[in-house]
């Protein structure tokens with residue numbers, strides 16, 4: 108809690124005339140069941156002395172599974188734990204371990220924090236990186252972004268990487284061994300793409316932004332329609348489709364949308380909560396709650412009726428699949444007013460993505476939204492719909508890109 112909120116990345120000020128760079132996708136994606144064996148030959152093309160970066164538990168598993176496979180390709184792997192979190196101390200010790208081993212490729216194995224650490228170490232040492240996700244909890248295996256935390260798990264800053272991973276290996280057999288909760292969290296993180304990107308892209312009409320937003324909409328629809336069935340049958344076809352949505356398609360949205368499809372309030376609320384909750388809940392769970400807070404803000408401060416009905420739709424969806432609807436669902440039912448204020452203050456820091464909302468948010472308003480995510484729709488709001496129509500980014504987006512036959516809000 109003593110950590111200062113860093114001001115490293117600033118809000119995008121990219122204009123059409125500035126240099127345009129995109130980090131769209133990994134150079135190669137290998138996907139399937141039991142694909143590690145085949146993937147080892149691809150890893151060998153990138154280097155011969157890999158450093159495997161993972162958490163303690165994953166390292167124990169990789170000694171049995173991954174190391175023998177790498178050795179069949181005459182590779183000389185070494186292993187190192189990322190320690191407490193993707194934090195500066197871990198990054199430093201991993202750079203040292205990589206140099207000592209004379210590593211020429213980094214392999215990240217695990218959840219978002221392990222993969223973020225591996226990607227960032229690789230960038231710092233200018234080495235190629237391979238990501239092997241062991242859960243579907245985030246799109247970290249795909250994205251050119253790493254989040255850096257304190258050793259206690261408080262979000263500090265994110266780092267935009269110069270490229271996506273060189274190789275992504277999505278092995279369903281590995282993902283299947285992860286706790287169900289990780290896929291539920293991944294659904295929360297992935298569905299946020301629509302609610303955040305549709306706001307952060309504002310009224311932009313450029314081709315790739317519109318394409319990215321369409322992918323975010325498709326992603327949301329896949330998750331709303333298939334998640335419940337997927338969670339009932341791990342390993343099934345529909346389960347694979349949802350895993351692909353959270354690990355791969357969520358990455359596509361961020362890759363194609365770039366700076367115009369950044370996070371907004373949902374992730375800002377997540378960032379604030381990490382300063383009061385440590386490792387109690389996982390990333391996507393806090394982000395999912397953050398979506399409800401963002402919609403509540405749009406509803407309270409803009410009288411946005413579409414946000415109100417989206418929130419009700421998500422509450423129903425969350426109840427069905429087990430995502431948190433309120434602070435107590437995140438284990439934060441007994442926090443003090445001071446702690447709530449701390450989380451809200453961090454979410455409202457000057458460089459926070461919450462300022463991408465098309466209206467100003469006061470501290471008291473954010474705190475009110477954070478404790479009223481399950482509130483019933485205020486009937487007075489409905490009278491304001493006509494006057495706000497067209498001013499909300501998501502409303503105007505609907506006019507702009509809605510494909511024929513697809514309603515904006517999917518019937519759950």
Ligand SMILES: [Zn+2]
Pocket residue numbers: 245296374390394
């Ligand atoms: Zn996220």
